[in-house]
Amino acid sequence: MARPVWAGNLAFGLVSLPVGLYTATDSHTIHFHQLQRGTSDRIRNRRVNERTGDEVELDDIVKGYDAGGEYVLVEPKELDEIAPGRSQVLNITGFVDLADVDPIFFDKTYYLGPRGKGFDKVYSLLEQALDKAGKAGIATFVMRQHEYLVALKAENGLLTLHTLHWADEIRDPRKEIDGLPGKTKASDKELKMAEQLIEALSMDWDPDAFHDTFQEKVAALIDAKKAGETVEKAEPAAEPTGVVDLMEALRASVERAANPKATGGKATASGKTTAAKKPAAKKRIRSTPKEDLNGLSKAGLYKKAAAANLPGRSNMTRDDLVKALSQA
Structure with a gap:
């Protein structure tokens, strides 16, 4: 516990x-060590006295508030x-x-x-x-x-x-963002078409339907580099929609959302359609009876869970991942 x-x-x-x-x-983020390029030497952060260059023990460090050129020292126990x-x-x-x-x-x-x-x-x-x-x-x-x-x-x-x-x-967005448009005038047709698109893409909230695909791609990249293979790069981002093309883009979007079979989408129990989701490529895991899941890191366990497409893996602890993979 x-x-x-x-x-x-x-x-x-x-x-x-x-x-x-x-x-x-x-x-479940995959963590990397910092290395000097061209070597396997780890880069480590140290607590160093900037005047002497000597490393300082944690117990010898106190907090100091800069009061205009003079430091006011505060011990941790004084804050308590x-x-x-x-x-x-x-x-x-x-x-x-x-x-x-x-x-x-x-x-x-x-x-x-x-x-x-x-x-x-x-x-x-x-x-x-x-x-x-x-x-x-x-x-x-x-x-x-x-x-x-x-x-x-x-x-x-x-x-x-x-x-x-x-x-x-809480920051004021009007001070943080330049050129906020406010409420620009949209035509009745554009507004109605946008509302139709929102309705067509409405779906039931199911958090298990979403997972961190980027971490899966990072794990696949690591595996590929270990094997000396290359990984397919992601598709470039879509071009911004201009004002001239807005109505046509809305109309095409509504038509595509209304025909989920043509785009790979699926309808929910309520009749709403979910956004089309490209099936994730599954990696084959070759396991042996002697494989010790307890010896793997959480990142390694999560990679196996992603490959096995285990639902709810993003919310699992390390022990949960071991148990779920053992049962799978």
């Missing part, structure tokens, strides 16, 4: 519940001391409608679980009440010397915690 990244008390009103915070997502109690308490300030929280504020998701025996009823009560009310609890707390604004939600029978961006962290 995973260890909580934070443990403390969840407080709402006069009710307090000991909880643990668990990471809800996992990355100025937040007494707050680093151990997640206190709900109030509850808001979920629809009122703009998606841009959401950052990272955690699972929230009860700690210790005898608190199941309190945990379940809060989860059911939030689910029925359709609201989220808003709170702040300190974790790893950072204060977080969070939203507590009920999802699929458990409590989840979503870290939120602070209001002053």
Whole structure:
């Protein structure tokens, strides 16, 4: 079982519940080492004193704030001391409608679980009440010397915690993007055709239908380079649609979406059509009875899961991948 990244008390009103915070997502990105070109020599990052050039141990490093040419030194324990109690308490300030929280504020998701025996009823009560009310609890707390604004939600029978961006962290798009067009005038025919295209391409949300094809291509590239083979390059990006060709492009898109058999698309149970999806090329895995999946890295396991087209692999932990591949 995973260890909580934070443990403390969840407080709402006069009710307090000991909880643990668990990471809800996992990355299957293939990681590379840095090497000097033409060699197999690893490049490593070191903590070096810029004046002497000597490497410095982590325990000998303190934080320093530049106060105009003079550094104010702060020890890690001093940061903990100025937040007494707050680093151990997640206190709900109030509850808001979920629809009122703009998606841009959401950052990272955690699972929230009860700690210790005898608190199941309190945990379940809060989860059911939030689910029925359709609201989220808003709170702040300190974790790893950072204060977080969070939203507590009920999802699929458990409590989840979503870290939120602070209001002053949200950038104004009008200041960030040059030449925003605003609402340009579109003809009634163009607008109707665009609405028809959206309707024709509407589909049911199924996250298992999507997977990280780029990571699969990276794994295939590594295999090909090991074997001294070449890999087919991706097709170039489509040319931008000009204003003159807009109506014709919309009409052709609607016709193609309305005829999924001609483009490889398929209809959902509701009669909607999904976008045409090119079948991924499957790689043949030659396994032997002696193959030890436990000895493979997570990247290697994910590569095998992708080749076997295992559903839900992008959300699996390393142990889940070993189990699923063993069963397959």
